[in-house]
Amino acid sequence: MVTAVVFDVGETLLDDSREWGAWADWIGVSRHTFSTVLGAVTASGRDNAETFRYFRPDFDVAHERQLREEAGLGEQIQESDLYPDVRSSLQALRDLGLWVGVAGNQTARAGQLLRDLELPTDFVATSGEWGVAKPARAFFDQVIAAAATKAEKIAYVGDHRDNDVVAAKAAGLRTVLVRRGPWGHLWAEDPLVQRDADWVIDSLDELPGLLAP
Template identity: 50%
Template sequence: MVTEGEVIERDVKAVVFDVGETLIDETRIWERWADRLGVTRLTFLGLIGACAATDQEVPAAFELVRPGLDVAAEEDAWAAQDPGGLRNGFDADDLYPDVRPALAALKQQGLRLVIAGNQPPRALAALRAMDLPVDEIRNSAELGCEKPSPEFFAAVADLAGVRPEQIAYVGDRTDNDVLPAADAGMMPVLIRRGPWGHLHAARPDAQRATIIDSLLELPELL
């Protein structure tokens, strides 16, 4: 883990946040998908947890529930049937309760704040509508690259406007978030929540990161 002395030495000037299970509680999204697919919510949430435990991505859960499902086509059909609903999206009610106070405290400390993740355009619009106290909100489509590619973290550094070693990157996964951020020279912070966060925090390679249980730990940490 990063020690307190090392954090001070790095002179962090910007914090970049992942989205899903870092800022946004995705529970309601997966519950609505379970209802849509005709399985119990426990079943679908359990399968997502199984994907996290076996290093598979979420599409594997859809394949287990309904083999051969065209998820994009299902999303289009869902949008046509329920154009005004949240469906597989989120809104301000899905923010974790520590998000706004933590961002406000970090902003008071004079840190530049950026939200950047692998998110579709609809999610980007939802985040921008929340009036969060941040300087930039971008998604992978706008940046032209996705996590965990080095290009994504280089683009994030450009958004932050400071050197990579002056950036703390906060996410819930070692593979997509904190390890590639560390490789890019950033300070990696792993938040232990959501299925990936809890599982990945127990892995040996998570020791390269500072592990937190709440975003409210960040103001003192930085």
Template identity: 55%
Template sequence: MIRAVVFDVGECLVNETREYGTWADWLGVPRHTFSAMFGAVIARGLDYRETFQVFAPGFDLTEEREKRAAVGQAEWFGEDDLYPDARPTLAKLRESGLWVGIAGNQTVRAGGILRDLKLPCDMLATSDDWEVAKPDPAFFGAVVREAPCEAGEILYVGDRLDNDIRPAAAVGLKTALIRRGPWGIIQQDDPEADRLPTMRIDSLTELPGRIEEFNASER
């Protein structure tokens, strides 16, 4: 039985096109070139941060974020960057009686932006808040501690096999893999994409019905 649903942030709720586009601008690299290299890095199974090293060897993401903030170019996203299905799905799941959380690898600043958006949820936390990041099992342990139910009653929704689905399942959570964003598309044909998630979806709007069907089958 699924009693709680917890969402990843990037490419699950938030379209990160703006974010990575501004990083390309900061590096002085054409956005198309940056995107192509970003995809190539992911396809090779490397950490996405290796993309920055291609264009700026020795690049330190934390330091560069601080430099951007110092000149008025801090990371930012708004309502227009939410995927259209994000807010309605969060609201519908809560209305159905499910506990809804948001937890992803985000900075303190990004967490503040998310809170200002006043998304319909019962919990919102970032990796910086918890001082542990995915795919560390401790991140998902924190998810379990926050939720008002057992690990096996939580559905974690994410776009990445490596950062979301695999580690969440290892801790005992149920999982939903959404097919969108760079990772969702590049990893879609991985054998684990069919075998590992509790369910696969193309849109968050599918979740209420899929959860209802799953819970009915468990009764």
């Protein structure tokens, strides 16, 4: 029985369109061009950061992120970035008595921005705060420690085949792939997802019915 549910962030809770658009503007390419290259990188299963190197081979994401902050164009997370089903589903899961957490590959700043939204969760953390990122097993060890329960009682919800479904399953968690955003749609029918996902859903509002004790 699942007693805890932990959510990825980008394209699971947040629509990343505005942030990717901001990056395109920052490096001076059209948003259409940037998104097309990002799609090609995604389809080949490579890390998102490689997208920038098609435009600037020496691109340093961390350094450029700092420059954006200094220019007053830094990372923001707003209520309008949340997918419409986020608050309702998180609250419904808590109403069922489940422990609800958020843990994704995000910056430390994103962790604070997410907490500022006051989502109906018991816990929020990011890879930037933990110093370890998915798909590393140590990331999921942190998830298990935060939920304070056995791995098999935790459902990890995300949109990414390798970082979320395959990695969480390897760590002993139950797994849910949400079919939205480029990764969720691309990999929903992938053989590895079919092997490792306990559930594939179209909306987070499906979760309470699936995970009710």
